[in-house]
Amino acid sequence: MFPATIIMNKKIIETLPENELQQFLELVYKEYGYDFSNYSEASFQRRIIRIMNLDQMPDLAALQNKIVNNPDYFKTFIEEVTVNVSEMFRDPLFYRSLVDNVFPKLAQLSTIRIWHAGCSAGEEVYSLAILLKEAGLLERSLLYATDINLSVLESAQRGVFPISLKDEYSQNYLASGGKNKLSDYYSENGKTFVFAKELSQRMVFSPHNLCIDQSFNEFNLILCRNVLIYFNINLQDKVIKLFKDSIAPDGHLALGTKETLDFSAVASDFESVDKKNRIWKIRKR
Numbered sequence: 426m427f428p429a430t431i432i433m434n435k436k437i438i439e440t441l442p443e444n445e446l447q448q449f450l451e452l453v454y455k456e457y458g459y460d461f462s463n464y465s466e467a468s469f470q471r472r473i474i475r476i477m478n479l480d481q482m483p484d485l486a487a488l489q490n491k492i493v494n495n496p497d498y499f500k501t502f503i504e505e506v507t508v509n510v511s512e513m514f515r516d517p518l519f520y521r522s523l524v525d526n527v528f529p530k531l532a533q534l535s536t537i538r539i540w541h542a543g544c545s546a547g548e549e550v551y552s553l554a555i556l557l558k559e560a561g562l563l564e565r566s567l568l569y570a571t572d573i574n575l576s577v578l579e580s581a582q583r584g585v586f587p588i589s590l591k592d593e594y595s596q597n598y599l600a601s602g603g604k605n606k607l608s609d610y611y612s613e614n615g616k617t618f619v620f621a622k623e624l625s626q627r628m629v630f631s632p633h634n635l636c637i638d639q640s641f642n643e644f645n646l647i648l649c650r651n652v653l654i655y656f657n658i659n660l661q662d663k664v665i666k667l668f669k670d671s672i673a674p675d676g677h678l679a680l681g682t683k684e685t686l687d688f689s690a691v692a693s694d695f696e697s698v699d700k701k702n703r704i705w706k707i708r709k710r
């Protein structure tokens with residue numbers, strides 16, 4: 426009798442030699458201008474090993490070869506190597522704190538500029554747009570949403586999410602202090618729901634790489650949540666300086682629940698507004 430399936434003798438990769446990884450990162454930088462040398466080593470290695478095992482590559486040289494000879498594959502590599510986990514109204518108490526502590530400051534401005542750095546598929550941007558609308562601030566707000574991963578940016582621009590998530594997102598919305606029903610802001614379309622254009626027309630989506638790109642405006646609020654955890658301490662410091670240089674007078678910065686700027690060389694330029702929910706304000710200069 427023949428077996429129903431033939432199992433190939435696959436080699437499973439578990440670690441990468443450090444010098445080879447270093448050479449690989451240099452090549453990626455040289456070919457494509459993406460600098461991953463300051464990503465937190467352990468998690469970044471795990472992501473690369475995952476890609477190699479998925480695509481059955483015997484060693485880093487094979488991955489290197491494919492990346493150099495196939496720019497489309499490089500796009501897939503970026504999609505796989507970045508972690509895009511997100512959700513709407515993630516950490517609802519954080520959003521409540523924004524509404525209570527930051528919105529009153531934003532309400533004093535005639536134009537409100539907000540930067541979502543590392544916006545993933547837009548979950549956080551649509552969440553904030555809804556709360557701004559309920560506070561009567563959306564019409565004078567511009568939400569700049571950037572990410573290194575072009576594929577999630579395209580998805581964010583469409584404002585389409587799987588219908589399977591709507592109950593969870595609705596609960597988060599109410600826990601964040603939402604005043605209506607989340608369904609007031611979207612329409613269902615088969616297996617997806619899509620947010621109203623009135624929200625997305627206040628949004629500007631653009632690629633931006635926090636490792637190498639400069640500031641592009643002055644913002645009253647910057648949100649960069651759950652991104653710094655993937656960077657080593659040097660890169661975190663560099664990015665926090667970038668934010669400091671991008672914040673308008675009286676502006677605020679929000680990080681993820683496991684992130685801080687306390688170690689940074691510019692920590693004394695910020696004062697804490699809500700320690701638990703990781704919101705800071707720039708000190709008066």
Ligand SMILES: C[S@@+](CC[C@H](N)C(=O)[O-])C[C@H]1O[C@@H](n2cnc3c(N)ncnc32)[C@H](O)[C@@H]1O
Pocket residue numbers: 507508509510511512515542543544545546548549571572573574577633634635636649650651652655681
């Ligand atoms: C875990 S998600 C966080 C999404 C959202 N901010 C949240 O808290 O739910 C991290 C995002 O950072 C992006 N990212 C990773 N490295 C980046 C870089 N160098 N520049 C800009 N974005 C980056 C990833 O593509 C991903 O979308």
